[in-house]
Amino acid sequence: MLKWNRNLLIGENIKNxxxxxxxxxxxxxxxxxxxVTLSDNPSVLLEILPALTLMQEAAADICPEIIGITKGKDVAFDMVSDIIHEVYHETGEFRIKEYWKNR
Structure with a gap:
């Protein structure tokens, strides 16, 4: 089962x-x-994963917590950019994981 964040960001182009x-x-x-997922790697802020990678059960089992979902790679990059800007604007830091969990 995938880990969905309770504050999931949903791209405007996502229906249902x-x-x-x-x-x-x-x-x-x-x-x-x-x-868009929180990264388990401390040197990476966020990750963008194509949903097709989750067809492999092993990939789905280790998928980090999902904080956003979009249709289209470009929209995913825009979402990541918006998240980073929001976190930096609010905190002055790039501690996305901590910010998102306390949101």
Missing amino acids: IQKIQKKLDSGRPLPGIYL
Whole structure:
């Protein structure tokens, strides 16, 4: 089962988020869907994963916490940029994981 953040950011181009989450949780392929996740690597702020990678059960099992979902890679990059700007504007730091968990 994937780890979805309670403050999940949903791209404007996403329709019916519950249906998409259900499909992703069951391992079904969703081409064009990208997930923004908190990184387990301390030197990486955020990660963008194509939802297709989660078809592999091992990848889904180690997927970091998902904080955003979009349709399209460019929209995912914009979302990451917006998150980084928000965190820096609010805190003056780039501690995204701490900020997001205390949000």
